[in-house]
Amino acid sequence: MRDESGYLAVPLAVVREIASSEGLGVREFEAELLNNGIIPYRYLRNIGTLGTDGQAKLLTTSAAVVGCGGLGGLIVELLARAGVGRLTLIDGDVFSDSNLNRQALCTEAALGLAKAEAAAARVRAINGAVETVPYAAMLTEGNAKAFLEGNSIVFDALDNLPSRRLLLKAARGLGITVIHGAIAGWWGQVCVAEPGSEILTSLWEGKGEKGAETTVGTPGFTPSAVASLQVALGIRTLLGLETPASKYLFLLNLEGPGLERLPLER
Amino acid sequence: MVRVLYYCGCAGISETETRVEGFSGTLAELIKRLEELHGISFQAEGHDLLSALIFMINGRHIASAGGLDAPVSDGDAVSIFPFAGGG
Numbered sequence: 001m002r003d004e005s006g007y008l009a010v011p012l013a014v015v016r017e018i019a020s021s022e023g024l025g026v027r028e029f030e031a032e033l034l035n036n037g038i039i040p041y042r043y044l045r046n047i048g049t050l051g052t053d054g055q056a057k058l059l060t061t062s063a064a065v066v067g068c069g070g071l072g073g074l075i076v077e078l079l080a081r082a083g084v085g086r087l088t089l090i091d092g093d094v095f096s097d098s099n100l101n102r103q104a105l106c107t108e109a110a111l112g113l114a115k116a117e118a119a120a121a122r123v124r125a126i127n128g129a130v131e132t133v134p135y136a137a138m139l140t141e142g143n144a145k146a147f148l149e150g151n152s153i154v155f156d157a158l159d160n161l162p163s164r165r166l167l168l169k170a171a172r173g174l175g176i177t178v179i180h181g182a183i184a185g186w187w188g189q190v191c192v193a194e195p196g197s198e199i200l201t202s203l204w205e206g207k208g209e210k211g212a213e214t215t216v217g218t219p220g221f222t223p224s225a226v227a228s229l230q231v232a233l234g235i236r237t238l239l240g241l242e243t244p245a246s247k248y249l250f251l252l253n254l255e256g257p258g259l260e261r262l263p264l265e266r
Numbered sequence: 267m268v269r270v271l272y273y274c275g276c277a278g279i280s281e282t283e284t285r286v287e288g289f290s291g292t293l294a295e296l297i298k299r300l301e302e303l304h305g306i307s308f309q310a311e312g313h314d315l316l317s318a319l320i321f322m323i324n325g326r327h328i329a330s331a332g333g334l335d336a337p338v339s340d341g342d343a344v345s346i347f348p349f350a351g352g353g
Contacts, residue, residue: 071353159353184350187274202327203349206316213352223353251273251347257282260273262345265325 007047009039027085027129031059042127043083054239055083059129061238064088064147064154064176066139066167068115070218071181072157073105073122074227075234079130080123082235086131087123090147091115092138102220139163144170153234156180157227161209168193168200177237181230185216188226188252191264192233192245199249199264225252229259268338270300273347276319279304293321294334296344308346320347 003009010033019029030040034056039047043055050058063084065072068091079087093115099106105118120134135147139158144166148154154176158164164180171178171193178193180200193200229250236243248261270284284303289296297315301307309315321328322345328336338344 067353069353157353159351161351164351181353182350183352184348187348187350189347189350198330199327202329203320205327205329206333207349207351208317209351211349211351212318213350218352253274255275262271262273262322262347263325 003039003041003044005044005048007039007044008037009041009044011041015040025129027059027131030083030129031056034059046082050082050235050239054241057239058083058235059085062086062088062151063234063238064090064151065119065157066090066154066163067157067159068105068119069093069099069157069159070102070183070223071227071230072115072155073103073119074224075155075157075181075231076119076123077104077126078227078231079234080126082231083127084130084235084238086133087120088133088135088147088151089116089119089123090135090137090139091119092136102218102223139166139170141166145174148174148176151176153177153179153237155230155234156182157230159210159213161204161207161211164200165204171195179230179234179237181226182211183218183222183226184211184213185219186222186254187212187216188222188229188254190226190229190233190250190252191248192237192243194246197246203249222252222254225254267340268296269343270296271343271345273345274350276308276346276348278306288340290339291337292332292334293323293328293336293338293344296338297334318349320349321345 019026034052061084065075094112095106095110114136116134116136120132123130123132154171156178172195175195181190233245251260268286268289272279324343
């Protein structure tokens, strides 16, 4: 059936039924439909922005999210809705009371549950076509390569510098672009660190384990703004869309000025 | 003139930019000048300066330019913002 914008679109139930009868995976069949100009209804509101080619391509991409808490929980949600084909979800932590103020996956019923498993369950609930690879373990020197291999991008949604440094080193070794995000109080920062970029190493020079968040905390409204920007930049990177993002450090100040771009020297 | 750009309300400064005329010296000297101008301290209690704040000169982090001894002169833009690490 045609949607009001003129797209030929198919409901989820029909996509599932045909995929099943043809012995195809839902994701594979969705990509095939898109490649033939037919839109699974669930992606209809993406098409004007991403195009049928972009949506089909997203379904074939793989991304990792390291840290499934404040930033990561929101990132996972957006990636699943966007239809990124395969998500590796890494977090060795379990939900605790202090996560309830900001972590989208943390509910009272989820206290004590593994964050990586909760993230995978959320992805499955939103988009059954997306493959999930959860690791309920902290990233270490020993497991980083095995966990991250095969991904095009990795979202840095961690909360401490030793782990962030370890992630950056592993991603560099694998040639994976890091989409970095960090929050503290009203402030956030985002940047795209391509494998050769020195920006994050420089920013972290001489810094301790934690930043200003130890004083100003991490209220609930900041992560969603930072996570959205990370996902937008991540999707542009996955689709190979032209983006000047790697030339800037994005600084978010919700006290008033909003988003500011700091040009980086190349 | 040296332009100093403050991001994310660092050190409680309400301005977003200070223009310092006729300055030539090190970053440490510029910081001292700014502290005198604004009547504030960039150094949080119990922390050294570089652990709490990030300084960039012309979009380049000072780590590769001499740290607090990095030279700052006419035409330079110095950016200052807090180190955020939460997730």
